[in-house]
Amino acid sequence: xxxxxxxxxxxxxxxxxxxxxxxxxxxxxxxxxxxxxxxxxxxxxxxxxxxxxxxxxxxxxxxxxxxxxxxxxxxxxxxxxxxxxxxxxxxxxxxxxxxxxxxxxxxxxxxxxxxxxxxxxxxxxxxxxxxxxxxxxxxxxxxxxxxxxxxxxxxxxxxxxxxxxxxxxxxxxxxxxxxxxxxxxxxxxxxxxxxxxxxxxxxxxxxxxxxxxxxxxxxxxxxxxxxxxxxxxxxxxxxxxxxxxxxxxxxxxxxxxxxxxxxxxxxxxxxxxxxxxxxxxxxxxxxxxxxxxxxxx
Amino acid sequence: xxxxxxxxxxxxxxxxxxxxxxxxxxxxxxxxxxxxxxxxxxxxxxxxxxxxxxxxxxxxxxxxxxxxxxxxxxxxxxxxxxxxxxxxxxxxxxxxxxxxxxxxxxxxxxxxxxxxxxxxxxxxxxxxxxxxxxxxxxxxxxxxxxxxxxxxxxxxxxxxxxxxxxxxxxxxxxxxxxxxxxxxxxxxxxxxxxxxxxxxxxxxxxxxxxxxxxxxxxxxxxxxxxxxxxxxxxxxxxxxxxxxxxxxxxxxxxxxxxxxxxxxxxxxxxxxxxxxxxxxxxxxxxxxxxxxxxxxxxxxxxxxxxxxxxxxxxxxxxxxxxxxxxxxxxxxxxxxxxxxxxxxxx
Numbered sequence: 001x002x003x004x005x006x007x008x009x010x011x012x013x014x015x016x017x018x019x020x021x022x023x024x025x026x027x028x029x030x031x032x033x034x035x036x037x038x039x040x041x042x043x044x045x046x047x048x049x050x051x052x053x054x055x056x057x058x059x060x061x062x063x064x065x066x067x068x069x070x071x072x073x074x075x076x077x078x079x080x081x082x083x084x085x086x087x088x089x090x091x092x093x094x095x096x097x098x099x100x101x102x103x104x105x106x107x108x109x110x111x112x113x114x115x116x117x118x119x120x121x122x123x124x125x126x127x128x129x130x131x132x133x134x135x136x137x138x139x140x141x142x143x144x145x146x147x148x149x150x151x152x153x154x155x156x157x158x159x160x161x162x163x164x165x166x167x168x169x170x171x172x173x174x175x176x177x178x179x180x181x182x183x184x185x186x187x188x189x190x191x192x193x194x195x196x197x198x199x200x201x202x203x204x205x206x207x208x209x210x211x212x213x214x215x216x217x218x219x220x221x222x223x224x225x226x227x228x229x230x231x232x233x234x235x236x237x238x239x240x241x242x243x244x245x246x247x248x249x250x251x252x253x254x255x256x257x258x259x260x261x262x263x264x265x266x267x268x269x270x271x272x273x274x275x276x277x278x279x280x281x282x283x284x285x286x287x288x289x290x291x292x293x294x295x296x297x
Numbered sequence: 298x299x300x301x302x303x304x305x306x307x308x309x310x311x312x313x314x315x316x317x318x319x320x321x322x323x324x325x326x327x328x329x330x331x332x333x334x335x336x337x338x339x340x341x342x343x344x345x346x347x348x349x350x351x352x353x354x355x356x357x358x359x360x361x362x363x364x365x366x367x368x369x370x371x372x373x374x375x376x377x378x379x380x381x382x383x384x385x386x387x388x389x390x391x392x393x394x395x396x397x398x399x400x401x402x403x404x405x406x407x408x409x410x411x412x413x414x415x416x417x418x419x420x421x422x423x424x425x426x427x428x429x430x431x432x433x434x435x436x437x438x439x440x441x442x443x444x445x446x447x448x449x450x451x452x453x454x455x456x457x458x459x460x461x462x463x464x465x466x467x468x469x470x471x472x473x474x475x476x477x478x479x480x481x482x483x484x485x486x487x488x489x490x491x492x493x494x495x496x497x498x499x500x501x502x503x504x505x506x507x508x509x510x511x512x513x514x515x516x517x518x519x520x521x522x523x524x525x526x527x528x529x530x531x532x533x534x535x536x537x538x539x540x541x542x543x544x545x546x547x548x549x550x551x552x553x554x555x556x557x558x559x560x561x562x563x564x565x566x567x568x569x570x571x572x573x574x575x576x577x578x579x580x581x582x583x584x585x586x587x588x589x590x591x592x593x594x595x596x597x598x599x600x601x602x603x604x605x606x607x608x609x610x611x612x613x614x615x616x617x618x619x620x621x622x623x624x625x626x627x628x629x630x631x632x633x634x635x636x637x638x639x640x641x642x643x
Contacts, residue, residue: 040530214568
C-alpha cells in the first residue's frame, strides 16, 4: 500500500471515530482494471476502502455543491487542481472553508490511457499548499515525466498549436466532425468542477436559443462554445471534460485555447491560485473597448 | 436446409455490399477519432473501412449500438413553414432499406426488447417502418469481452431476429453467412448475384452457454431491496449525466419538442434521459422524482424490475456500455452484486 493511502485511511478513521466529520469523500478501487472511483465513507471501519493512486482522476470538489452533501460535515480528498476548484467555490461564496475538512494529497499525475494526462504534464500545482488544507499527505511515487519543471503552456498546448496552424475551413471541419458526435449527455458539464451554476442555461425549460436535438443537425457547437466561455477564466485544467466524454471529443482544447488567449490579453492568471477577481469578472476603465466603434476593426 | 453463402474474404463481402448501396443504406462498425460507431460504408475513408472487419468480428460490441439506426437520437415528425399567412406542413420522406453489418447478439436482443414497447399497441410507426426495413447481419461472439455480461442475461448466442448470421472460417478466411429470415433470404440472393458463392456448412460460435439469471428472482430481489440505504450512497456518487442511458441499447425514452425560427420550424422527437431532473417534471412544476436517488433508482428498477413485470423480461442485455463509460464507475454489476439471491455468489 502506498504511503498516502495508508495515511489517508488513518486520518479518515480518526476523523470519523472522533465525530469530527459525518463522511469522508475520497476514492476507492473501481470494478474495472486501472480504475478508481469516488467513494463515500461514513464508518471508521470502512476507512480501509479508501485509496489514492494515479487513477484517482475524478474531481471531487463538485460534489460539495450537491444537495445530498448539504448539512453534513465533510472531509474531502483534494489534488492540486481539485483544490483550485474548491478555492474558486470558496471565493465565489458557494461554500465556507470552515464547513469542510480538506485532506490535500500530492498528485503523482493521472493516467491518460497508457500515458500521463497532458494536463498533469504541464501542471505546476500538483500539491495543494500546506496552509490551504487541514492535512497534507505527501510521498507519492512520482513518475519520471512528472519530475522537474512542468512543461510551459507553449510546449504543452501542442494540440492547440496544431489546430492554430489549420486553415479556417480545416478547423471548422475538425470541430464539426468532433461535435457531431455529441449526444448532449452533459457528462462534461456535470463532471466539470468549475461548471457550478445553480440553474444551468441548458436546463431551462424550452429555451428558444438552443434546441434539444441530438443528431448531426443539432446545435451542439453552441452548447460547447457557450460552456467553454462560461468557464474560460475559471478553468483549473483538470482535464475532466475530455476524460469523461464518451465520444472522445477533445473538449479541453476549447478551454486551453481560451486560457491561452486570456493569458495574452490579461497576463497570466491561474484560477484558484491567484486571487479573485478573475480576468473576465471585472473591467478597468482604461481597457480597450472591443464592443465599441474603435474595437470593431 | 437453410442457405449458407460465402465470400472469399471480408473484403469481398464489403465490395458486394457496396454494390448494393444504391438500394440499401449499408452501415458497419468503424472508428471515428478513435470512437467506435456504426457508420455508412459509403461515407467511410479507406482507413475507416480497414477497421470494419476487426470490429464486425470482434467479441465485444462497439461503443455506439445499432439502436440509432432504428430509433435515431433525433427524428422529425413534421416540418412547417409559414408563407403568405398560410401554414405549410410536411412530413419527411419514408425510411430507406438498410443493412446493418456486424451487429452483436446483445444488440439484436436489445431491439427485441424495444419491440416489446414500440411494436405493441399503439404501434410506433416511425420505429416499425425502420425495423421492417432493416436487415441485420449478426456476428455471434466466440468469447466474452472484458465488460460483457451477456451470459448473465442469457443473450450471448441469441439471434432470434437476426436476418443473417455471420461467421469467419479461420482456415480458409471465408466469411460465411447463413440466412434465417425472409429478408435474409432476399439479401443472400442479391449477394450471390454480386459474386458470393453457396457454401455447404456454417461455422457455429464457440461461446459457452451459461445459465442466465432468472428474471423473476432478480425482480423479487430488487423489490426487496428498495428501501436499502445503498440507493442513497449510489445517488451520492452518481453525477446525474445521461451517459448510461444514451449508450444503453435498450433505453428508449424520448421527448417531443418544437424548434422554431421565424417562419419555419420542426416538431421532432429526441432521446430523453430519466437521469435528467426535468424528465418527470410536470407542467405545474411538480416532480414525482425530485431527487437524484429517485432517478438512480428508477433507472435500475426499470431495467431489473418494472420491465420484468410489464414485459416479462429483464431490460438489460449485459452489453456493459453503461459501466464502461460511466464517469464514476457505476455499472449493472454495482447493483446486481448487492441485491440478494444467488447473484451475490458471482
